[in-house]
Amino acid sequence: MKKAVLFIAIFFAIAAQAQEQRPQVPQISVTGEGKVKIVPDQAVVTVGFQNTGKDAKEVKNLNDEVVDKVIKFLKNSGIPATDYKTTNVSLYKSYDYDKKKYNFQASQSLSITLKDLKKYDEIMMGLNDAGVNSISGVEFKSSKIEEYERDARKKAILDAKQKAQDYVSVLGQKIGKALLITDNSQSYIPQPMYKGNMMAMAASDGAQRETLAVGELEINTNVSVTFALE
Template sequence: MSVNYFAGVWALLSAVALFCANVAATPLPQQPHVYVEGAAELEIEPDMMVFTLSIQTVDLDLAKAKADVDARSRLLIDTVKKFGIKANDIATTALNIRPEYDYKENQRVLTGNHVSRQVDINLRDLKKYPDMMKAMVDAKISETINTQLTLSDKKAAEEKVQTAAINDAKARASRLAKAQGREVGDAWSISEFNNRGNERWELRPNRELMGSSASLKADAMSLQRVAGEPFEPGVMKITAQVYVVYLLK
């Protein structure tokens, strides 16, 4: 067979591949349609607070360091259980143990063993937040307490805002179609991903739950502030975007 024959076959295969790629990269119907973006934003009151505490210590005696972290972990669990926190709302990580060294006279010398554990606690009754925070600070369990407001049922909130975004898309499509003397027909495709932008590579759904978090140092000044700490959970915003192709009648 001649070189020209193989070159012709290769050109044909390349053209077919390019055509298929173009078809796959154009997720739009051939018949009249309208392509719209629907968006929604809802304000929802948070109903749960997540406390994150890092319990850690350093000691040359590894057994002593472990015993200290274990003791403060038990104290933390006993403290929060007084506020009705159930066992399934307390998550503790395994102990993390690592040696720490320093260099003296060009030699590495063990200075202590760092032992730590993280504990996450879900508080579902936000009215108990000020008293529970004060109790944890008073117990001197950890130097830093991180808190984050969130929702106990994020899935339900996502479904609600996505439905609102789809309704917005239908309304937008109807307005555009009416302006051209047409009517909106069936949905040809519905996606969380913007297939006409860079997100088709990143594949990140357009929905987001935005809240707030805080960090507290457990020293004398912060203890005085926590004792009478004002607390208003406010609202969280949850957003969603959908991309819908509707056929036109």
């Protein structure tokens, strides 16, 4: 047993010594950033509606009527069923201290994906007519997001390579193959947000207006790259 332990100890000592004697590969580590700005072509709109009354069944029925009108309108507008869904439903009892009585309030919200931004005003006005009375947010998207993310990643690698070349060229050296690549990117994409009130939108004089500021989305990619030096 003692001989086996001694053999293992000698083996690891020789391995450690060999590793220490192994020449270190000259290398340089840099970070690279890739940015791609795009104009969104889609939007996810979150809308809602609510009804208040003395009876729980009554306010629920009122909400159900609005849901039925909204879904029929979306279908008639050519919006696929897969592009809209209910995101929140609530029914609760509240007390009115001024009138000293209880009320019931039913509310519901839906998320609708608009793949044609030109239909925004038409869809919003139709939803208002169906009983929707609030917009809680608009999130802009791109149908080619994966393609743009690939472009951003490529730009990040090229940026890292250029940085490494800038540093080592002063020393009369060149960069070799990449030894390690680490993706430091996060999935968050900064974008403009829009909030508004459906009733305010309904008070239109019928004139043609630009009511949606789309802006730009910016995709950011960050990588760390270690290059060997030649």
